Amino acid sequence: MDWWEKYFDDNYLRLYSYTEKSAPSEVEGVLRMLNISPPAKILDLCCGFGRHSLVLAQSGFDVTGLDLSERFLAHARRKAEMLDIKISLEQRDMREIQHENEFDAVINLFTAFGFFHTEEEDLKVLEGVAKALKPEGQFIIDSINRDYVIHSGQWQRWNIENGTAILEERFFDFFKSRLEIVHHLVNHKTQDRKLESSFRLYTLREMLAMFAKIGLVLTDVYGDFDGSLYSAKSPRMILVARKQD
DSSP states (O other): OOHHHHHSSHHHHHHHGGGGGGHHHHHHHHHHHHTOOTTOEEEEETOTTSHHHHHHHHTTOEEEEEESOHHHHHHHHHHHHHHTOOOEEEEOOGGGOOOOSOEEEEEEOSSOOOOSSSHHHHHHHHHHHHHHEEEEEEEEEEEEOHHHHHHHOOOEEEEEETTEEEEEEEEEETTTTEEEEEEEEEOTTSOOEEEEEEEEOOOHHHHHHHHHHHTEEEEEEESSTTOOBOOTTOSEEEEEEEEOO
């Protein structure tokens, strides 16, 4: 079983529940970068538990959220019903996008890319993105900045979320260009758990090379959702690209 098939469970929800608070400001940044307005059609690729999808739908966009985890999609569906928000949700592997010339924008946020073992599989994801976009449609992809990770020196840190002590350990594999992360969750009420994840972190040059193969042209690159310029010291690498006719 691959890591992503067991990683996204209730422990992940506990680990990253805090990110729901930052969703509105992140969506604001995304919309500013894309310069689009309702009722544009947006595909939230790897939407998780719907924190960005729901904010977008609530703002009047026609949103489709796609994710592999039925648990997360059920969470998003319940929240949408509670808030009386209309949204489409699909359970699907990101390599198997089943849309063509349909969306004004595709978004892929919070380092939801680079999961797979080969570049060919990651390229297949991007091919699906390009196919799903309308001509001149836009793609925005957000990930941890590889250079920032390497030079930050933050390889081990403790945190507490919802009564659970969390030890995060990071290791960067230079041979594979992958960030390996282990979260140790310690809680006196439940059995201690360990969550392991692995992400291929691409350089800007590598991403541009993949974009060129599938007909996407870079229009902007940012270092965070506030629109700051991208540099080696930026915490994020946020790319905005447009589909060529």
